[in-house]
Amino acid sequence: MKKSGNAGGRNTGIARSGVRSVGPYSYGNTGSQVQEPAPAYSGCYTSYRSRVRQKRQKKLRKLAVIAAAAVLVVTLIVLFFAGVFQKRYEVTLADGSVAKMTRNELIAELTVDVFPEGIIINGIDVSGMTKEEALAAIKANKPERPLEINVTLSLDGREYPMDLSSLPIDVNDAEVVDKAFNNLIPKGEETPEDLVAMFNAKEALKNTPATYQTAYTPNTADISTQVHGVLDPLDREAVDAVITGFDPATCQFEYTDSQTGYDIDIDKAVSDVKALLDGGTYIGTVEIDAAITEPSLTSSMIENEFGLISSTSSSTSTSSSARANNVATAASSINGLIIPAGGSFSFNGTVGERTAANGYQEAGVIVEGATEQGYGGGVCQVSTMVYESAVKADLQIDERHPHQWPAKYADDGCDAAVDWGSQDLRFTNNSGYPIVISAYHDYSSMRISVAIYGHKLANGEYITFSGDSVDTADFQTTYVQNTELPVGQTNTTRTGHNAKTATSYKVRYDANGNEISRQTFTTYYNVINEEIEVGTLQADGTQASFDPTTGSVAASETSDTSDTSDTDIVDDSSDWEWEDDEDVYYDDDDWDDTRDYEDDY
Numbered sequence: 001m002k003k004s005g006n007a008g009g010r011n012t013g014i015a016r017s018g019v020r021s022v023g024p025y026s027y028g029n030t031g032s033q034v035q036e037p038a039p040a041y042s043g044c045y046t047s048y049r050s051r052v053r054q055k056r057q058k059k060l061r062k063l064a065v066i067a068a069a070a071v072l073v074v075t076l077i078v079l080f081f082a083g084v085f086q087k088r089y090e091v092t093l094a095d096g097s098v099a100k101m102t103r104n105e106l107i108a109e110l111t112v113d114v115f116p117e118g119i120i121i122n123g124i125d126v127s128g129m130t131k132e133e134a135l136a137a138i139k140a141n142k143p144e145r146p147l148e149i150n151v152t153l154s155l156d157g158r159e160y161p162m163d164l165s166s167l168p169i170d171v172n173d174a175e176v177v178d179k180a181f182n183n184l185i186p187k188g189e190e191t192p193e194d195l196v197a198m199f200n201a202k203e204a205l206k207n208t209p210a211t212y213q214t215a216y217t218p219n220t221a222d223i224s225t226q227v228h229g230v231l232d233p234l235d236r237e238a239v240d241a242v243i244t245g246f247d248p249a250t251c252q253f254e255y256t257d258s259q260t261g262y263d264i265d266i267d268k269a270v271s272d273v274k275a276l277l278d279g280g281t282y283i284g285t286v287e288i289d290a291a292i293t294e295p296s297l298t299s300s301m302i303e304n305e306f307g308l309i310s311s312t313s314s315s316t317s318t319s320s321s322a323r324a325n326n327v328a329t330a331a332s333s334i335n336g337l338i339i340p341a342g343g344s345f346s347f348n349g350t351v352g353e354r355t356a357a358n359g360y361q362e363a364g365v366i367v368e369g370a371t372e373q374g375y376g377g378g379v380c381q382v383s384t385m386v387y388e389s390a391v392k393a394d395l396q397i398d399e400r401h402p403h404q405w406p407a408k409y410a411d412d413g414c415d416a417a418v419d420w421g422s423q424d425l426r427f428t429n430n431s432g433y434p435i436v437i438s439a440y441h442d443y444s445s446m447r448i449s450v451a452i453y454g455h456k457l458a459n460g461e462y463i464t465f466s467g468d469s470v471d472t473a474d475f476q477t478t479y480v481q482n483t484e485l486p487v488g489q490t491n492t493t494r495t496g497h498n499a500k501t502a503t504s505y506k507v508r509y510d511a512n513g514n515e516i517s518r519q520t521f522t523t524y525y526n527v528i529n530e531e532i533e534v535g536t537l538q539a540d541g542t543q544a545s546f547d548p549t550t551g552s553v554a555a556s557e558t559s560d561t562s563d564t565s566d567t568d569i570v571d572d573s574s575d576w577e578w579e580d581d582e583d584v585y586y587d588d589d590d591w592d593d594t595r596d597y598e599d600d601y
Contacts, residue, residue, distance in 0.1 A: 089192055091199050094206040106195040110186050110202065118205025119180050121212045122173075126180070135177045138214065142171065146216040147282055151273060153230055155288040156260060160230050162273075167226065168219035180212045218282070220274045227270045231288065235264045238293040241302055246336050246436040246453065253302050253436065253453070261293030297433060301455070309435070310392035310463065311451035312385045314409040316378075316441065322361035323378035327448050328441035329359045330382040334450070335439045339429045344398070345390075345437075347383050347418050347425040354379060354420060366404060370494045370531075380417050381409055382439065383425045385450035387416035390427045391506055392463045393435070393452040399426040402523045405497040406469065413467030413502030413523040431455055460511030467504035469525070474498050477530040479551030485535025487544050487553050496530030 088100035101109070115134060117127040124141060126134035147169055152159040184202045186195060238261030245254035265288075272286045316324050333351045354360040354376025363377030384407060387400055391414075401423040406412040416425045429435050435454035442449065457463070475496030485491060506519040534551050536544045545554040 087192075089196050091196055092203060094203045101199070103192050103195060106192070106199050107186055110184060110195065110198055115181060116184065116202050116205055118207075118209040119212070120209050121176060121180055122214055125209075126177075131177055131181050134181070135174060138173045138177065142173075145169075146171070147218065149218060149277070149282045151276065151283070152285045153227070153269065153273075153288050154285050155231075155234060155262065155264070155290060156292055159285065160234070162226055162230055164218070164226060167223070170217050170219050171214050172217075173214045176212050176214045180210070183210075217280075218277050220277050223274050223277065224270045227273055228266060231264050231266050231269060234262050235266065235290075237261045238295040240295040240297040241299045242297075243302065243338055243434045243436065246338070246438065248335065248438055248440070251308065251438070251453065253306055255299065255302050258295040258298040258300075260295065260298075263291040263293075265289045301433075305455055306433075307453060307456050309394075309452045309454050309456055310389045311449060312388040312392070313447050313449035314381060314385060315447055316381065317446040319378060319446070320363060323363035324441065324443070324446070325359075325361050326354070326363055326376050326378040327382055328443070330354075330376075330379040331439040331441045331448060331450070334382070334386065334437050337437045338434055339437070340434050341429060341432050343429050345386075345425075345427050345429070347386065348420055349424075351379065351382075368494075376420075380407070380415070381448055382450070383418045384410050384415045385448055386437070386439070387425055388414055388465050389437075389450045389452045391465045393454070394431070394457065394463055394508075395435075395452075396428040396430045397426075398428055399424050401425075402502075402525060404528060405525050406500065406502065411467035411504065412469035412500060412525075413504035413521065414465060429454075461516065462509055462511075464507050464509070465504065466507075467502050467523075469500040469502035469523075471498040472501050473527045475527050475529050477532060477551070479546075479548050480531060480533050481536050481546045481548065482533040483536055483543055485533060486537050486539075487535050487555060489535040490551075491533040491535075492530065493533055494528065494531035497525070497528040499527035500525040 086102040086104065088102050089106070090098050091101050091106070093099055114128050114130055115126045119126050121134060122138050122141060124134075124137050126137065129137065145165075149164045149167065150161070151164060152161045154160075184198050186198065190198070236259065239259035241258035242256045243253050244256060246252070247254060269286065269288050276284055276286060316327055319327065330351050334347075337345070337350060339345055352358055356375060360376045360379075362373045362375055364371050365374035365377045366372075367374075380403065387397070388410065390397060401417045402413070403415050403417045407415040417423055418425055431454055433455040435452055438449075438451040438453060440449060441447070475498050477496065480493070482491065502523040502525065504521045504523065506521070508516045508518075510516055532551060534546060534553060536546045536553055538544050538555060542556060544556060546552075547554075
């Protein structure tokens with residue numbers, strides 16, 4: 001059975017007159033206004049929808065509040081970080097005005113990637129440059145040699161410059177750029193007051209720029225090489241000067257330089273030079289420690305202490321041209337001879353044998369007391385000049401022979417005879433230094449001169465050498481028969497000479513002429529008997545009788561000579577012109593060559 005009514009509370013969908021359906025169940029206009037009757041549960045539905053709507057609105061309002069709060073928070077945060085709520089601090093600008101800035105504003109102004117205005121490095125304004133740009137500008141303006149380095153090494157009073165042009169030079173330009181750039185950059189630990197001070201300092205730079213200068217320092221890591229380069233050649237043994245020659249025109253010695261010996265502490269020198277440069281002193285002198293050894297003969301000694309020690313000369317004006325040639329030839333063999341310290345001189349060894357091949361000519365020589373012609377006559381005058389000069393130079397005489405009788409060109413007892421193969425003149429250079437003999441014959445003045453140069457005697461001292469003699473025995477005359485010489489004629493074959501005892505004096509004086517010491521030497525000249533040939537040939541070819549004790553001749557009765565009286569002996573020795581210095585040749589039977597040398601001379 002079909003029931004009418006609410007049908008259990010459900011909306012039947014039957015429209016009621018005068019009611020418009022706006023719900024989900026309303027229909028379109030049917031041409032008449034039919035209003036569906038309200039169901040029995042419509043009040044409950046309206047209440048539900050209202051509650052849903054209220055909840056939704058409440059939720060939306062809550063979300064709006066949350067969103068607004070979030071926006072507010074974000075805004076506040078932004079404003080906070082924007083400094084809207086930060087404290088503002090007073091700062092002083094470059095023009096002197098005062099402004100207020102927050103901490104963040106201060107940091108922002110100070111934290112930039114370019115130099116602030118008013119920074120000058122090495123004279124270059126780097127304002128507005130980055131660090132890289134500033135460093136490049138400084139390097140481009142770097143001088144070629146920024147440091148003047150002049151270091152000398154002083155050794156034994158002499159200075160030796162060091163060539164340090166290749167020494168590396170370090171520069172702290174990057175360090176200075178960093179320092180200048182970071183000086184006013186906040187580090188993150190500054191207080192607001194620190195930031196204000198930094199900002200004010202930055203502003204002040206615009207009026208008073210800050211100047212920075214890079215520093216150049218030598219790199220001494222390899223300074224040892226430069227020091228060794230100077231000192232190694234000086235670290236040596238002492239070397240004596242060596243006399244290599246003598247210029248007779250200027251009377252100057254030619255020599256190689258001496259070298260002082262040094263045992264150098266090079267390690268200490270390296271350390272001292274490094275300490276000087278590392279300490280910032282680039283111009284100075286470093287004293288070098290060394291053990292010094294002086295040479296025994298120095299260049300300075302030759303220049304200042306060497307010179308003429310002694311000289312002797314004599315005339316050759318009466319010499320023949322041959323004899324003068326022999327004197328000049330012997331002198332040229334000796335001239336310029338260098339005798340080292342401790343060396344020996346031999347006249348015969350230096351001059352050589354007197355032969356024609358060696359340039360000698362025949363001149364008067366003495367053979368057994370008689371004059372003959374022989375090669376080298378006259379060289380004894382040269383040996384005598386050498387002997388006297390050697391004595392006056394205080395040299396050690398090792399061998400000397402007197403003539404058979406005193407020579408006219410020297411004081412008695414001061415001569416020196418030489419003969420090849422038998423008699424020599426020898427001496428030793430005991431002066432301790434080299435000597436040079438200068439010997440020459442001057443044809444214009446006809447004089448032979450011999451000088452000895454070397455280390456001069458101390459304190460201006462000098463030595464003289466002279467002599468005298470006394471006769472000790474008269475010569476005798478010996479007569480010899482000459483069967484080929486006519487009666488009445490004689491020939492003196494040997495001139496007689498009295499025996500003499502000569503005393504020579506070697507006297508040393510100081511620079512003022514005061515005698516310091518005296519040495520005497522004795523020379524004996526043995527008697528040379530005269531020898532005269534007496535003619536005994538008579539006119540008829542027979543021989544007259546001859547008395548050898550008196551030299552008288554008695555003519556025989558068979559002789560045709562008109563003069564039968566005894567022949568007188570005529571001494572024609574006055575017709576001889578004796579040379580001053582004939583070479584002496586003699587037999588041991590003719591004379592005794594014993595000499596008495598005082599002081600073992």
